[in-house]
Every structure is written in structure tokens, then in C-alpha cells.
Amino acid sequence: MIYLDYQATTPLAPEVEAAMRPWLGEKFANPHAPYTAGREAAAAIEVARDQVMRALGKSSGQLAFTGSATEALNWAIKGSVGEDGRDEIVTIATEHAAVLDTVQYLGRTLNVHILPVGRDGIVDLDALRHAVGPKTALVAAMLVNNEIGVVQPVDEIAAIAHDAGALVLCDAVQGFGRIDLPRHADMIAISAHKVHGPKAIGALWMAEGIAPEPLIHGGGQELGLRSGTLSPALCAGFGAAAKLLLKQATEDREHVETLWEQARLPLADWTMNGSIDQRYHGNLNVRREGLDAARLISEVRGVAFSLGSACASGSGRPSHVLRALDLSDREARSSIRIGFGRYTTADELAEALDRINAAADAQ
Template sequence: MIYLDYQATTPLAPETAAAMRPWLETSFGNPHSPYRIGREAAAAIEVAREHILHALGDGGSGRLYFTSGATEAVNWALKGAAARLPVGRRRIVTLATEHACVLDSLAWLGSQGFETDVVPVRRDGLVDLDLLASHVDDRTGLVTAMLVNNEIGVVQPIAEIAKLARSRGALFLCDAVQGFGRVPLPIKSCDMVAVSAHKVHGPKGIGALWVRSGVALDPLLHGGGQEGGLRSGTLSPALCVGFGEAARLLLERAGEDRAHVAGLWDMARAALGPGWRLNGSAEQRYLGNLNVRADGIDAARLISEVRQVSFSAGSACASGSGRPSHVLSALGLAGREARSSIRLGFGRYTRPEELETALSLIVEAAERQRSLAA
């Protein structure tokens, strides 16, 4: 099986698996316990926390809280910050192409009396900053935007969006899950940042929320308050250590990974040819995400026919729903165009020869579809 769905999840790095193993097998102490094996686990977690902060580019201006994943981190950031918004500033602004964890959380907040505003994007998937400025007013308490879109790979102008939010006195949350360690993150412009381990060759089941010093959040989970008195639940040393090692590798391999992905992107674009059109900006994007469409293709059928390759038609969170991608719809694509779109995700462990084989299989299957429809 050739794996080309790096936006859904990434292969676990061998170094990460090795770093986690002792904490799964012999070092089983509860990190919140006072005796030696508990203190050792707690110390390992703090080392991991520092690795992630370093990869984020934080120079000590915030606090990193471990969570069960990015979905929890985003929910906590939105709901925890919203609970502190003063009367008269209970308006939250986001973009139409955000992840479901943002849009669904805002839908819930809307049912709780908050005003929510979803701003459309341009045909290339990027927000028009002048349009956004007209939506962010003095009643706005919170703005949120994704660094790299999980479906189409475009990179939003986060520094400019954050500057706009701050100019109106609003907090800014960045969902950096797909861009963490891969594209520049202007963390100095952000008030909160959500990240996930399994998108960067770490384990599933752990993420983190970075919160700037001075930003107050209400807890989402109540109990023992193990994480800084705000996030309750026993931390897994193995998962935390795995995330930390994955973050360390992001920095160590940054240049190598970037060059490798750029080479794969060039290969894929050349192999697919002009018959496959790019969804989203060609310039402002992460090159490990290739979302393309071709006339006369049914993506769901193509995926079922090319069983030797793992690729998708969009977000793994919406797979099987039968609904068209809200991201592709936000770009103005018609239903048939959205249904003819596929997403190819590649990265550190994708070998050029296997990508070449996969592309050949996809192109051949697409041509068979066209010939049968003719």
C-alpha cells in the first residue's frame, strides 16, 4: 500500500516510537504522583513540553498545555476564551474554510448567545483582508483562522489577520495543526495556537494548546486540574514524550523535509499534467498538500478503484458523510467540480518511486473512467 494521505495522519517516526517505548513498558508511574517514578515521568513531560515550545518558536511568552488532541485544544480555546468575553464583545469571527472543530464549536457558541460571523474566502482559498476588516469590529472579542488548510493546503496570512484582530482589541486563535514545523508560524502575533502530534509523525491521542501569558481561559474539563490548574486528567508520559520527540525532529530535519516535499510536489505536478487543475492558491501553500480536480472524474469511484494507494477526496473527518466538501464549496466550485477533486498528501517518508507508481495508477484509472463515460 502506498500512503498519500499525510493530512489525515502521518507515519510514526521511528525515533518517536523508540522514545515512547520505555514509558509504555517499564516507566509506568503516574506523572502527578510525588514518589520517584512519578517525578521521573513528570520530568520527562517537561522536557517534551520544552521541545514543542522550541519548535513553535516561543521564547517564553506563553504556556503550553497538553490536551487529548487538536480538537480538544480548539474547543477549549474557543469556549474557554468566549466565557471570559465581556458583554458587548461577544462576537467571534472566522473563515468559511476552517476545520469542523472550529465551525461546529462556533455553531454551539451561537446557540449560547454569542454572535458568530463566518467570512467567505476568494476563489484561491485565501481571505480578502479588506473584507475581513469590514467584519471585525469593536464588538468582536475573538478571531480565529487556520495557518494551513487541511483540505487544500493554502497558507492564510496569519500575521496580518492577527494584527487586524488586535487592532480591534480582539484575541486571535490560530489552528496551526497542518502547518506546525512546516511553514513559518508568527507566534508573536497569536494569543492561542492549537497543534497536534499525529500530523507531525507523533502519536495519536495528544495535542496541545499554547496560550500567551496574560490570556485567561475557563477550563473545559473539570477534575484535578493536573495541567496548570486548568486542564484536568492524568497525562500520558508516553504520548507527551512522543509529541516532544516528534517536535524535536521537526526542527532537526526542517531543511531536509522541506526540500524533499518540494521535489515530490514538482514530480506530482509534472506527472498529472495540465488536465488536472489545482484547487487553491498556487503560490501561498504548503507543497505537501496537492488538491486537484479533473473533468469527468468521480473521486469516490477513483479512490475505490485504485486500492493500492491511500488518498482522499478531502478531510478525513467528513469522509463517508456524503456531503460535498465545505472547503471546496467555499472556493465557489460546483458540485461536479468538488466531486472530481482528490487530495494527495505526502511528506518525510514518501519515496519518489512509490509516488511515481501511485500517480501512474491514478492517471490510468482516471483515463478509464473518461473512456467509459465517452
Template sequence: MIYLDYQATTPLAPEARAAMLPWLAEDGFANPHSPHKAGRGAAAAVAAARTRIVAADPALANGKLWFTSGATEAVNWAIQATLVDAPATRRGIVTIATEHACTLDTAAWAARHGADVTILPVGPDGLIDLTQAAAAIGDRTAIVSAMLVNNEIGVIQPLAELAAIARAAGALFLCDAAQAYGRVPLPDADLIALSAHKIHGPKGIGALYVRDGIRLGALLHGGGQEGGIRSGTLSPMLCAGFGAAATVTYDRRDTDAAHVMELAQRFRAALPDWTVNGSTDHRYPGNLSLRRDGVDAAGLISRLRNVAFSAGSACASGSGRPSHVLRAIGLSDAHARNTIRLGFGRYTTSDEIDTAAALIAAAA
């Protein structure tokens, strides 16, 4: 199987697997919130993992990192807690039409509970208009939420500028960095959502970074773990895996980036009659959203059983609805059905790219 669905999830790094295995041993079951020796050992592993994740990007240096079940929970927590605690004069959320469903659905929840929601459109390149964003963000905006690297088309939004606009208006800025952490330098944000399984770590764990000086209310209530604001027993195994994956990602960042760029160029050269969706300049190269007139993406995926790729977000797979991201950049439903997403990275080889490209071209 040639695996080309890195935006859905990434293969587990050997280093992450090795860090997790001790916590599956007979004596590795302790609760990290217990005061006895075994519990303290588990707590130390959690603390070490937290330190490793923060060390992987300078943008995480001036705040606290709280573990969550994934980036979806982190985004929900950031938006819901911000709006619940916001004054009555600041009940607005501004986000982007191409955001992940965890952001758009949380914004819809907020609208049902009285928030003013503004969804910024994007151009055919998938990028927002900063002038339009500045006009939408004002003194009633509580939070601005935006994805750094889009999960479907790989476009990189101008988040440094967007964060500055939000700060100038007195709003908090949330960066969904699930697809960016370890791949693209993170912006100076107030809140940052992370996911372990997008950087060769385990599924079921992510984190929310909260900048110093920001007080965030709880989303989950109970035992008061994670500084009293995120209840639930942490898994030392998952935390250790996340921490190890973060360290490897940091250590290999230049090597991985060069490898991914070479693979992207190889793919494009092998599939010259396919069109790239979104900006060709402002994008993460390990995500290629391509379309070709007359191709049925679903049929292509079904036909090529030895190549794993997708038509878009794994979260929306099987819904039968055209991608909201592709619609937002102006594509017709027909063009959306002509689109495939190819995701690749650290463990993808040049030979796999060549073989997959030939198979895709022949099947198309």
C-alpha cells in the first residue's frame, strides 16, 4: 500500500512508539494525578512531554500548554470558553469559510447561543482579503479563529497579519495549527490548537496553547486536572508519544521540508494535466489538491486499491456532499467531484511517488 493521505493522519514515528511502550508494561498503568510514587512517575512523563512539545516551536514559549483529546476539542474549548466569558459588548466571532468543521460547527453553535458570527470569504486562491478582514473585526469581536494550513487544499493564510488586526481590535486570536505544527512556523497567537497524529504521534491526544495573561474557563468539568480547567485523567502513554513525535519533528524540520518539496515537484511533473486547487505560491507543498475535468474522484479512489488517497477531508468522507472548501474557492460541484487530495511526508519515498503518479494517470 502506498499511503498518500497525510492530512487525514500520519504514520506513527518509531520514536513515538518507543516512548509509548513503557506505559503499556505491567507497571506502567499509574494515574498521573495520584500522589504516590507510581503516580508521580507518570506525572513526570506527562510533564516531560509537555516540555518537549513547547520546545518544538518558539511561538509556544510564552504561555501554557494544556493537553486535550485532539485539535477538535482544543478549538471547541478556545471558542466556547472565550465567548462564555466575554462581556455582553463583545459577542462576536470572525472566522473563514474554508475552516475545518470543528471551527465552523462551533461558530454555528455560538450563533445559536446569541453570538454574532462573521464568515470571511476567500478568493479563488483560497486566501482571505486582509482589508475585508479588518473591516469585519471590530470592538464587538471576542475571538478571531483561523487555520494556518488548510487541511483540504494546503493553502497557508496570512495569519501574522490577521493576528495583528485581531489584537488591534482587542480580540483574541486562535490559530488552528493541526496541519501546520512541525511543518510551518506558527504565528504569535493567543490560543493555538495542536494535534499529535498529524506529526507522526498517536491519535487521541492534542493540546491547546494559552498565552500568558489569558484566563480561559473550563470546557470539561470534573476532577480539575490540567490546572483545574480541563478535567479528565491524562494518558501518560499518549502524552509521551506526542512529546517524542514533537522532538523528532523539530530535529528533522529542515530535512523533512526539503524532502516534501522534492516529492511535490516530482508529483507535479508527473501529473502535468491536473490543475492545482488554491494558491500555488502560498501553500504547504505536502498537500496537493488536484483536479482534472472528466475524472470521477470517488471512482478513482475505489479503482486504485493499492494507493491510499482521498477526495478531501477525512472528517467529511462518505457524506456525499461537495467540499465546502472547494465551493468556497468558487469551484462547481462538478469540479469538486473531479478533485483528489494527495498528502505525503517523511516516510514517503520517491519511488512511491513515481508509482502512484503513474497509476493515477493511467486510471484517470
């Protein structure tokens, strides 16, 4: 299989698998137990925490491991609103469902403002200034969009939010390890399996003085803020993946740029969805007039690519992100997402694009 769905998940790095293996076998102790084996497991988690903090470029604040980035986002949002008379949340129409569904749930009791984007997928900062005010508790903005790869100006968004006294949450799941992270977000959510780590573990970084109310109660094992027994294996895997990000940062970015240039010409008959200039180059979301994208995916066997978000691809509904770009349902249904990264070879990409184009020509 030629794997071109790096936004859905990434291949597990061999170094990560090796780092996890002892904690899946003989080193099985509960990291919250007081005896030697438990303390050993707890120490491994702290090593992993430091590795992830280093990859984030953070020397202050605190990082809590979670069961996923979805949990981290839910926790950050639900735990940061409704106090001090601030009962408004501002976010963007192209956010991940983990953000949009959460703020819509809270919209039953709080005021929610979901800002539109332009055809380029970028939020209008003047509209943001108009929406953010003294009642705003939180502004949530994704760094790199998971469907179209567009990069939001999160630090500029943060400046506007902070001027109004609001906190800023950044969903950096798709940006972590790929582009520079925002410097001024108050909370950052990330996921291990998007950076060649294991699934079922994410993290929430919180700036100094930021501590959202717990989402999960029952022991407070993680920094006194999140309950539940941590998995040393998953934490060690996340730490190893983060260590690799730092080690291979330059090589990974240069490789993605090379693949991006290689991919653009074979896709000359396609139209890019979202900004061409303000985007992460490991994500190609493109459409072709009259194409049945779902049929195309079924016809191009042996190549893994997608219609968009893995969380919503099976729903049969056009992507909310593409609809936010003001694309018609027909245009949205003619769109595909191609994602590549560290382990994608130039030969694999060339073969896959040839097969995709040939199948599209035949429709």
C-alpha cells in the first residue's frame, strides 16, 4: 500500500515501537504505585513529559498527558469558561469537530460565536476583533487545518484575544513538529499518532497560571488535574516520537518541501482548496470538475488517500470545512486530500499521482 493519508494518522516510527516495548511487557507496574517498579514507571513518564515539552519549545508551563487530543480540547474548552462573568466562546467555522461540537454543546448555556472564513480558509481578523469582547472567556483557533492544510495566524489571533482579557486555545495537532508553533497561546493541544507516535494519547500544554477545571474526576493522578492511570508505554512512545521530531526536524521539513514540489505539476488539472501560500505543504486538498471523489478512492486500489477528515469521511455529508470555503456540494464531493511525510518516498508519490490522475481521467 502507498500511504498518503498523513493527516488521518502517521506510521509508527521504529524507534517509538522500541521505546514502548519494555513497558508493554516486564515493566508493567502502575506508575502511581509507591514501590520501586512503580517509581521506575513514573520516572519514564516524566522523561517523556520533558521530551514532549522540548519538542513544543516550552521551558515553562505544564504539560498533562490525556487519552487523545480530542480529550485535551474538550478539557481546555469546558474547563475554561463560565467564570468571572465571561460566558462567550469565539472560534472558527473550519475547526475540528472536537472543538465545534464542544462549543455547540456549551452553546446551550453560553454564547458561542463561530466566525466564517474566506475562500482561502483564513479567518478575517477584523471580524475577530468585532466578536471578541469583555465577555469572551476563550478563543479557540486551529494552527494547521486537518482537511485543507491552511495555517491560521494564531499569534495575531492571540494578541486580539489577550487585549480583551480572553484565553487562547490552539489545536496544534496538525502543526506540531511540522511548522513553528504559536508563541502566545495559553493552551496547546497535541496528539502522538500524528507525529509517528502511538494512538490513544494526546497532551494539553498550559501556560503558567492556567489550570482548567478537571474534565475527569476520580483521583487526580495527572498533575492533580486529570484522573486515570497513565500508560507508561504510551507516554514513552509519545516521548520517543517527540525526541525524533527534534532530531529530524530539518530533514523532515526539507523532505516534505521536495515532495510538495514533485506533486504540484502532476496535479496541474486540479484546483487547490484553500490558500496556496498560507498552508502546510504536506497537505494537498484538491478538486477536479465533475469528479466523483468517493468513487475515485474505491477505484485507485493500493493507494490510501481520503475525502477529508477521517472523523467525518464515513458520514456521506460534504465536509464542513469545504462548505465553509463556500464550495458547492458538487465541488466538495469532487475533492480529495493527499497527505505525505517522513516515510513517503518520491517514487511512491509519483506512482500514486499517476494512478489517481489516470482514474480521474477515466471517469
